[in-house]
Amino acid sequence: MMDMTIPTSRNTRRSDALSRDRIIEATIEVLDAAGEAGLTVRALTAHLSTGRGTIYHHVANKEDLLAAAADDIVGRVTAEAGDDEDPERAIRALALAIFDAIDAHPWVGTQLSREPRQPAVFRIWKSVGSQLQRLGVPGPAWADAGSALVNYVLGAAAQYAAGARRVTSDADRKAYLETLAAQWAQHDPDPIVQETASQLYEHDDREQFLAGVDIFLTGITATTARGKASRSRIAPS
Amino acid sequence: MMDMTIPTSRNTRRSDALSRDRIIEATIEVLDAAGEAGLTVRALTAHLSTGRGTIYHHVANKEDLLAAAADDIVGRVTAEAGDDEDPERAIRALALAIFDAIDAHPWVGTQLSREPRQPAVFRIWKSVGSQLQRLGVPGPAWADAGSALVNYVLGAAAQYAAGARRVTSDADRKAYLETLAAQWAQHDPDPIVQETASQLYEHDDREQFLAGVDIFLTGITATTARGKASRSRIAPS
DNA sequence: AAGAAGTTTGGACCGCCGGTCCAACTCTAA
């Protein structure tokens, strides 16, 4: 080919504006359609029918792009959920809303657990924190409780998202898990393994996730009810 | 350059054996030294002073390599921890051992939360499961409890690992977190944010992680003590 | 009206990556 540079009508300015918001919107479309691995700057340029310079003009790099896309999704979720009067119910609703959002957009799960200082995670911290405060968790225990809850939600989200990423249809999923369970069971005759394997495809992800939230909520309320007589984690200086 | 193919003494068979184990060992060395981004097959060939075909002869692909490296680390941890008589103490010790291993090898954290069906995660499930059984968690609640604990441990590990990956020295870390807290506080005057920001660099990761494990254990014992009268998750058919 | 200054656009180009392929080489067994 060696650079034949046909300068036929290059660079006519587009009629439709190509803003950062439009680019992030397109990023979400590509991610939902092709998955995390399918998001390349080249695919994005094709989807927007533009050149690569244009995208880097509005966006710093791919990391910026992913963080903004995740923040967009999480922002919508945290804005909607959390208006319940009862703080425990509000926390459950918030956790479930995040779970469902990640179920719909698995790439959000991976993105959230990759980088803890991004705006999307910050939003989640803020929502969880305000509900914990309403729940009456006292000062010192507050950060521990919030950290436990956020880490559980993000960890579970990443796991379920990774699981969902592998197989698409429900039938495939079932078949895949049965094969996997059989492999495990064959590899290790320990009864624990047998039970783990059977639980692997009998459980419902969403209910199991909620059960985990309940365990942490129970732990938090029980710990705070027990008062400040617990193991003194932060000694008064 | 155009392929001048000097066939001077190519491919003399190496004296030191180059087994799969040796390759995984080298992988861990490269990961610890250069981080996850620094692990390239090319870097690995340089480290082993060999060619690329050799590596692909022993190993399927990069994913295989990472999974094997993580499994090696986790295997050592789960083999050591867990011999305590008291199941609660055993769970704490196990969680802490995993935390410390990930603190020493941050790439393990990212790897574990990326793919839930890999051998390393399976090992963790098995250890956690056996301790929960010793703790007397009844059948139906067992899978929920295990899932919650594993997800919390992996989620927290990934978060802390990602945080540790960004900055190396303690002084850098402190400065970085203070800057970040100031940014947040400036961006949002909500008192929740202020407190979150201050907690951000006042807490100790390890203690906070353990506090989360304690919250979980409290929740588990409280839930199981309450008996089967809880929300009937699995209805008798 | 016309040119100057600034903004937006698209694609050529760079270095690097993971993975494939195969000829050259060593080792073992008959």
Place this chain on the structure above:
DNA sequence: TTAGAGTTGGACCGGCGGTCCAAACTTCTT
């Protein structure tokens, strides 16, 4: 001695993220 099996190293491929810059368009100034 020699046929075959098991290793080894590097050329090669397509594709990636990111940089750079000239062309084209808009807006501002006079």
